[in-house]
Amino acid sequence: MTVSSTSARRRRLNALIRSSGFLAVCIMVTNVATYGFQIIAARILGPGQYGGVASMMSLLLVVGVIQLGMQATASRRVTEAPGHERAIEQTVLRATYRAAIVLGAVMLVASPLVWRLLRLDSIYPALLVAVCAVPLTIMGGQAGVLQGERRWLGLALVYLALGVPRVVVATAAMWIRPTEGAAMAGVALAQFAPAVVGWWVLRRRTSAAKAGPIRPVVVEMLHGSFALLGFFALSNVDILIARNVLSDHASGLYAGGLILTKAVLFLPQFVVIIAFPSMSAEASRRSALLKSLALVGGLGICAIAGSWLLSWLAMVFIGGPDYAEIEGLLWVFAILGTVLSVLQLLVYSVLARRSRLSAYLLWIAVAAAIALGAVQSTVDGLVWTVLTIDAILVAVLLSVTFWRLNRPQPTAH
Template sequence: MSTTTALATPEAVPAEARRPRLEAVDKRDAALMSVGTLASGVLAYAFNVLAARTLGPDVYGGVGALWAGMFLLAVLLYRPLEQTLSRAISDQVARGGDARPVVRSAARLAAVVAVVSTVVLLALWGPITDGLFGGRAVLTAALVLGLAGYGVSYFVRGLMGGVRWFGGYGVLLFADGAIRVVVALPLIFIASPAIAAAAIALAAIGGAVAPGLMDRRTTLHLIAGEGGDAEPYPLGSAIRFAAPAAVIAGCEQILVSGGPLLVLIAGGPHADHDAGVLFAATLLVRAPVFVFQGIQASLLPNLTTFEANGERARLNRATVTVALILTGFSALVAAGALAIGPFAMSVMFGAGFEAGRVDLAAMAVGIGGFLAAGTFCQALLARGRAGRAAVGWALAAIAFIALELLLPGSAFHRVSFAFGIASILAGVVSMASVWRTR
């Protein structure tokens, strides 16, 4: 089935093929999603505060590099698969179609990506261990194992998002964060980076398994559709959507996690310390990003359902509303960073984690632009305009790297202002793209 056929115009969809029961999300599912999203953010803070305070800024720099590298690679490799699954399944479900061919094609693609990425990481074991983790091989092992676990986790997320089972998605997010903190509790007594590494890796695996412990037989029914012959969904169709989505994911991670990694790669006598402080500061101001991961999971399938049903005005209203709410939240975080940012850094992370209030505020402003860009990006993906969305994010990533290299001042100052300017650029370009396709 070609992309054009799979995403036929809303006018061509018979009214009887649409599924009114999917218009509303179950209140229990919505509550579980909200709790899981909030808990995921709180537990991420708890883990990083525990690791930073027990390990100190120098050793925490390596753990922070594992955290950033893990999620950069997981998002780059597997979130495009999640989004491909989520969008294609929700489109088929809204039209009354059979989504099983979508699942099979995405599963084959996920298996190939997982095998290739594991082989590459094993081949680069030495350079990764020495260049990124300061010779700590246990951090490299955690990266390999955890990345494989997130391959399964993101595949499960795509299934749950596609059928709009947001309760299961919330349980996955909660389990991911809770397992990480529980495994890391021995850090209170033993300041070992190996414990922190094990916590990060095991969280990926445990989070993927958690939703399977719940009874959700109706999920398979929704994926299978209402009978009839299933239309094929070639692997090429999945790749055509996943490829630009991978560009988007990679550029997002360059912006939100790339600064500390650039500092580590550049090296220098204080690289580990500077990177550790940057990881901590990024965590301090990125609370809205943790909230957004849950919103994003529900936003794409919901917007796709609106698009499939021809409700473009509703799609536009939902996009603008979410963007305004998240931007407003980020503005409050920026004001707080300007007022008490340095104090909050010392209270949360302890001695040695020092950052200027203006730099923290610039980083928080960038979070607002980042979230606005992410929201408008979901609208473009729902409309099948992944390529147009990728262009905006690519421009922002290039601007971020160039500014980080060219701006004067300390590493923290360069990363903060580069992130703020590039993220606002991403937001403006994404908003303009949505406006042109409205």
């Protein structure tokens, strides 16, 4: 092998790991690791204990809207202001650290309520949710800067640090002590890994930058978080309903089915992350949305077909024979995940346009899910109710989104 050919291969390898394709692979690895943790937890803990862990993980997703709102805000601001990246980085990170401290304090105060609402064995796991909120929020600002600058390698490392340490550390904790408290202790410890990686990637770029006012960043983050909170409330409220209207065993079965739902939901997450900067630019937002919808829909159809034809294989990943009662409903949970993945893409399209009207539709759907879900008494009744509400919302948001994209844009003065 000649020196020139070796150098060429190194250049190709370097280009590959810095590409969006490598980011997509890393995000998929992270999603596999994340839901690998839930599969392992379902097997180690059983339906009784796992229901509490699933409800806390769902709550953590809802709490994470501040992280995602900050990430979307940072990404959009960096995309729209080329040449000012370092100042934006410093401003966003200042706002991020303050938001992390405030959110952690709020969750700490709310921990007794979380303990009672989720019917946990003790207040200890609820306190750990508050601990998780701090590094999770910090990661959001860091990831948003990297996403807006399309620094895919750095962003890929952050996402790998989010998923892989969680499944390793939390599995070890549950192996030592199979309780919901041990599971959340492992999750809390692993949650610091992506924040540390994000700091390391950005450590040299922000040190000499002059920060701007953080108020506009915070205001935009709060508007974005309001829409994202509506989405995550809608995609996680059903497990909270199940914990309160179904028996412990039935709610554990429902939580097992949601493992498949969340896997299908986050399978195309890389599409949203890569497409968001393009959806933030007026010239490319329509084509980016159309291509993303086609890819997300195609992946969802494959997941639905797989869960129908290979339900026995899906049961292996959900939790085995203890969850056999829901095998016939797995394809429904896969449809729910597909609908939610399309809804997630539409929500980010709204954030990219800085539109606010669609956020209220999400909260109307949350209210409908609570009202109609509260009168259900079976697993299949609850999942069909939630699926119907989500499908109607997707149809409405698709209509509103394309109506607005087709409107002629006013001329800037």
